[in-house]
Amino acid sequence: MAGHGAEQHPHGADRLCEAGDRVYSRAVRRGRVARLDAEPVPCLLDLALLHPDPDDMDFLVPTAPQEVMTRLLRGMYDEVSESHRRVGSVVAAFERYAGLGRRVQPPSATVEGSAIRVLDGLSRIQAAMDEATAACTTEVLSVQPGGIRREHELSEGLHRALALRGRGVRMRDLYTHVARHGQGLLTYLELMGDTVEARTLDEVIDRLILFDRTVAFIPANTDRTMALELRHPALIEYLVTVFERLWRLAIPLTAALPDTGIEGISxxxxxxxxxxxxxxxxxxxxxxxxxxxxxxxxxxxxxxxxxxxxxxxxxxxxxxxAGLDGRPRASEPAPIGVPGAGSSPVR
The missing domain is CATH 1.10.10.10 (Winged helix-like DNA-binding domain superfamily/Winged helix DNA-binding domain)
Structure with a gap:
């Protein structure tokens, strides 16, 4: 879609085409527009002027005009000497859109836009992850579902892991027990040294990455081409609680899995x-x-x-x-429940 939008709509956010101007103006006035209405103007998605509504993926909500203007001005800072004329046009254009937005009370989804952001497409997911990595100073918590970690899968985020290690950021990773059998994971952990601590469980929740307990990324669809960037303090606190409870139940990668106590049963x-x-x-x-x-x-x-x-x-x-059904026997206490441990919520 990005290539198509660039070919058919060769312009920047400060000088929208006529069709894009109409759709974006309507989105600012109403708070959102149907995704179908925006299909003829892919430039609005390419320029990140519209993004998916977290509450209804069939609709798009506008990026706040002030945020768009700030982003554009920041991008033009290094070339300000030859961009005075463009700065004026950007300010004029988005002051008009901001005026439209003040006439209607924006919906809650727009207000919470900075707390819950939909990342549509792998390139935007990677860019957001790189940005969070660059800002991270203390720790990264991650849950990595699935089986054996292939080397090419681990290498996808290796540049981020190495950057974090270089700044002394600590990392804790949760995997399934099956991941123990993959050489790729062992090689990765050997490369990272004591910067990364890994544990495993029979099963974990879906993918989760938490940076400094301030921003989290989770998948937004099954094929992981969309993700949610979460910054709401209540959501972050909940996800940290889930991770810490799973972490306490998990077994360090350096420790052997416990024996079942039943001969012949692994x-x-x-x-x-x-x-x-x-x-x-x-x-x-x-x-x-x-x-x-x-x-x-x-x-x-x-x-x-x-x-x-x-x-x-x-x-x-x-x-x-044989007592293999997971139910506590009369002589043993029931396990403490883990919120979300059986549910399936960045690549």
């Missing part, structure tokens, strides 16, 4: 048994544990053989009899 098979007891299908179990469906079914087959189950129904009974 730690992973114990995790699969607990999810089977909850009624989950093979594909769901595989996704939550970060393994392939084929591997999951192989473990289920071995579990059935070990427990002497001839059918799926009988396997459920055997799991409960």
């Amino acid at each position: 730690h992973r098979e114990q995790s699969i048994a607990a999810l089977l007891a909850e009624g989950h299908q093979d594909a769901v179990i595989a996704e939550r544990l970060g393994i392939s469906v084929r591997t999951c079914r192989a473990h289920i087959a071995r579990l059935s053989e070990t427990l002497g189950a001839a059918s799926r129904t009988q396997l459920g009974v055997r799991i409960a009899q």
